[in-house]
Amino acid sequence: MPSLLYFIVEQRKQPDLRGLPTAVVQYNAWKGGALIAVSYEARKYGVKRSMRGAESKQVCPQIQLVQVPVARGKADLSTYRNAGSEVVSILSRKGRCERASIDEVYLDLTDAAETMLAEAPPEILEVIDEEALKSHVLGLNSEDGSDAKESVRKWLCRNDADRRDKLLACGAFIVAELRLQVLKETEFTCSAGIAHNKILAKLASGMNKPAQQTVVPFSSVKVLLDSLPIKKMKQLGGKLGDSLQSDLGVNTVGDLLQFSEEKLQERYGINTGTWLWNIARGISGDEVEGRLLPKSHGSGKTFPGPQALKTIASVQHWLHELCEELSERLQLDLDQNKRIAHTLVLHATAYKVSDSDSHKKFPSKSCPLRYGTAKIQEDALSLFQAALREYLGSYTAKMQGSQNNHWGITSLSVSASKIVPIPSGTASITKYFHGHPSCSSTKQSQNNLIEEATPVPPSGNESYSEVNVTKPQIEFPGEETMIKYAETSSDQLEDKIDLLNDQNPCCSSTNQACDEFTQETVLVSTSGNEHCSGMNQSQPMKNYSGEESCVTLSMPSFNRQEQKRKAVKDKRTCSILRFFKNQDPSCAPQKLEHVENTEDVKAPPLSPGIQSRSNNCLDQNRSELPKERPPEDAGDSNVCGSFQIEHRRGGAWSYNIDEIDPSVIDELPPEIQQEVRAWIRPHKRHNTVKRGSSIAHYFLPTKNT
DNA sequence: CATTTTGACGCT
DNA sequence: AGCGTCAAA
Numbered sequence: 001m002p003s004l005l006y007f008i009v010e011q012r013k014q015p016d017l018r019g020l021p022t023a024v025v026q027y028n029a030w031k032g033g034a035l036i037a038v039s040y041e042a043r044k045y046g047v048k049r050s051m052r053g054a055e056s057k058q059v060c061p062q063i064q065l066v067q068v069p070v071a072r073g074k075a076d077l078s079t080y081r082n083a084g085s086e087v088v089s090i091l092s093r094k095g096r097c098e099r100a101s102i103d104e105v106y107l108d109l110t111d112a113a114e115t116m117l118a119e120a121p122p123e124i125l126e127v128i129d130e131e132a133l134k135s136h137v138l139g140l141n142s143e144d145g146s147d148a149k150e151s152v153r154k155w156l157c158r159n160d161a162d163r164r165d166k167l168l169a170c171g172a173f174i175v176a177e178l179r180l181q182v183l184k185e186t187e188f189t190c191s192a193g194i195a196h197n198k199i200l201a202k203l204a205s206g207m208n209k210p211a212q213q214t215v216v217p218f219s220s221v222k223v224l225l226d227s228l229p230i231k232k233m234k235q236l237g238g239k240l241g242d243s244l245q246s247d248l249g250v251n252t253v254g255d256l257l258q259f260s261e262e263k264l265q266e267r268y269g270i271n272t273g274t275w276l277w278n279i280a281r282g283i284s285g286d287e288v289e290g291r292l293l294p295k296s297h298g299s300g301k302t303f304p305g306p307q308a309l310k311t312i313a314s315v316q317h318w319l320h321e322l323c324e325e326l327s328e329r330l331q332l333d334l335d336q337n338k339r340i341a342h343t344l345v346l347h348a349t350a351y352k353v354s355d356s357d358s359h360k361k362f363p364s365k366s367c368p369l370r371y372g373t374a375k376i377q378e379d380a381l382s383l384f385q386a387a388l389r390e391y392l393g394s395y396t397a398k399m400q401g402s403q404n405n406h407w408g409i410t411s412l413s414v415s416a417s418k419i420v421p422i423p424s425g426t427a428s429i430t431k432y433f434h435g436h437p438s439c440s441s442t443k444q445s446q447n448n449l450i451e452e453a454t455p456v457p458p459s460g461n462e463s464y465s466e467v468n469v470t471k472p473q474i475e476f477p478g479e480e481t482m483i484k485y486a487e488t489s490s491d492q493l494e495d496k497i498d499l500l501n502d503q504n505p506c507c508s509s510t511n512q513a514c515d516e517f518t519q520e521t522v523l524v525s526t527s528g529n530e531h532c533s534g535m536n537q538s539q540p541m542k543n544y545s546g547e548e549s550c551v552t553l554s555m556p557s558f559n560r561q562e563q564k565r566k567a568v569k570d571k572r573t574c575s576i577l578r579f580f581k582n583q584d585p586s587c588a589p590q591k592l593e594h595v596e597n598t599e600d601v602k603a604p605p606l607s608p609g610i611q612s613r614s615n616n617c618l619d620q621n622r623s624e625l626p627k628e629r630p631p632e633d634a635g636d637s638n639v640c641g642s643f644q645i646e647h648r649r650g651g652a653w654s655y656n657i658d659e660i661d662p663s664v665i666d667e668l669p670p671e672i673q674q675e676v677r678a679w680i681r682p683h684k685r686h687n688t689v690k691r692g693s694s695i696a697h698y699f700l701p702t703k704n705t
Numbered sequence: 706c707a708t709t710t711t712g713a714c715g716c717t
Numbered sequence: 718a719g720c721g722t723c724a725a726a
Binding site: 366 | 718719720722723724725726
């Protein structure tokens with residue numbers, strides 16, 4: 001599963017590592033550091049992630065240990081983030097792309113597959129892509145002595161296949177091509193899963209690694225899931241999966257089929273219950289979100305064992321380091337993607353010695369984010385002090401000297417969230433609302449926006465007198481603001497793609513959004529967003545002179561494209577909502593509400609059956625589901641109620657989503673389509689089942705079946 | 706108190 | 718807003 005992004009990034013810095021057992025370690029002072037990526041050569045020796053460097057040397061003495069770059073005294077993952085961006089910029093070319101992690105994406109290739117099926121179906125291809133022939137097709141019986149590639153070719157090109165499988169076959173070709181493109185342009189290899197929805201594609205992507213792709217034909221879903229250990233499914237690898245096993249005796253996904261949706265809801269809540277019921281049938285309505293950029297940025301560090309921080313001054317020092325990194329990344333995001341973060345969050349973990357509630361968690365605190373390293377640091381420190389006071393309660397003890405005997409901080413992190421694009425759209429929906437008094441004020445300067453985004457300092461500004469008042473006069477080494485990027489020289493990377501081809505068999509023609517076949521690809525990366533505003537992580541960091549060449553060097557193969565793309569979409573916006581919600585001419589960014597806020601506009605609850613409808617991959621199950629409506633109802637069922645904008649702006653606009661003709665959506669520009677589709681998607685329902693604390697409800701008394 | 710450093714999302 | 722869960726390298 002772990003794809004080898006980190007390792008390949010290091011390998012292209014040191015090509016000599018090729019073919020050698022290698023691991024990437026974070027730090028190395030203590031027991032040789034912690035392994036976070038292990039090459040396949042090293043795995044043969046039993047080297048595993050989470051081992052210590054020294055431990056890996058015991059089982060594989062010749063192992064090469066490469067260190068994660070360190071900046072400001074902490075691990076610096078920026079080279080890996082950038083490498084992920086490279087791959088995203090390629091994989092996002094053929095369809096909607098969702099950055100799922102630093103090295104995974106989902107692609108919805110429905111449109112591309114349908115186009116291919118209509119215009120150049122596999123059966124007419126004279127030359128079949130070799131890479132596509134290497135696909136693994138689940139359920140394909142290649143045991144009868146036939147050559148695997150030949151049977152794959154037959155499957156891919158079958159003329160009499162179910163349309164859904166034909167679309168998957170097209171997806172397999174498209175993905176094979178994308179993977180080759182990634183290899184050619186970046187030297188990363190990818191693995192991929194191709195299926196009708198995200199969860200199946202994710203599952204398949206891990207089945208043949210590295211650098212291979214796996215197709216899940218529609219007809220193989222049931223057999224695949226029947227015997228699949230429940231914990232292999234994404235989201236079931238943790239406590240929920242444990243509970244299913246120990247409380248319900250569910251060991252495979254197939255075992256889940258015995259339980260009614262109501263039963264599962266009763267146990268796990270309305271949303272999780274329905275989700276489980278669907279998952280058991282290979283159904284997932286989870287859509288591929290068109291998002292190439294992260295929703296938050298964070299910087300953190302642990303201080304294990306004796307390294308625990310025991311003075312405010314040391315906390316202040318590390319907050320400075322962390323905030324500097326965070327600020328730098330925020331500035332980069334602003335410059336490259338024209339996005340502003342609105343919330344600063346501080347997390348820490350701490351221990352208290354012998355206190356009744358010494359296990360109390362250190363509280364998290366947040367406040368409005370003000371740009372600038374110094375401001376971020378100041379606010380983070382205030383948040384920390386407020387949290388520390390709360391953590392210690394009325395606990396008042398005397399300090400002796402700068403040290404304290406009562407508490408220690410074992411981890412610190414700062415993060416920035418609520419990141420929204422700067423309103424500066426020209427390619428937005430403005431033109432469709434010609435003459436509408438938009439607030440967009442596209443000319444608003446970044447500085448203005450930032451100013452407006454910055455006001456409120458956190459509360460709890462009082463210095464923490466009971467504990468340690470010594471106002472920091474920190475003189476830690478290396479405190480100066482040095483922006484440092486590890487440089488990557490040549491290129492050659494590796495990755496993984498999970499690809500899906502998701503179709504929705506039961507919603508046929510009435511509803512466009514539902515009618516689609518969705519194919520997706522899970523893979524690594526981030527960066528240039530085709531549909532959203534000028535977000536483009538991969539651009540050279542133009543505002544840091546001296547750094548640009550570094551970044552440019554590290555991604556030579558797509559700079560040209562990036563530059564070209566940038567010229568086209570420098571000024572755009574992603575959100576349609578501001579035109580409705582934010583009529584205030586000042587258009588202050590705090591009030592600028594983005595897509596997330598659509599959640600505030602609640603739709604009436606949907607019946608479970610409606611949610612179940614989407615992306616049903618198990619045809620055979622449909623007849624068993626009385627609650628499911630016939631396909632003709634799908635269009636109506638899926639639109640989920642009224643969307644009322646006037647609450648937000650006191651204006652006069654109000655739409656009933658039921659009244660939107662789905663075919664109209666396709667007329668909209670892609671970036672707007674995304675948002676509209678998000679509106680009409682089924683909403684999560686409020687959980688009316690009363691339960692205890694979040695995890696406790698997993699362990700309620702069992703009454704089976 | 707030695708796996709670390711991320712990141713997304715759900716619940717209340 | 719704050720907490721918890723899950724996942725990935």
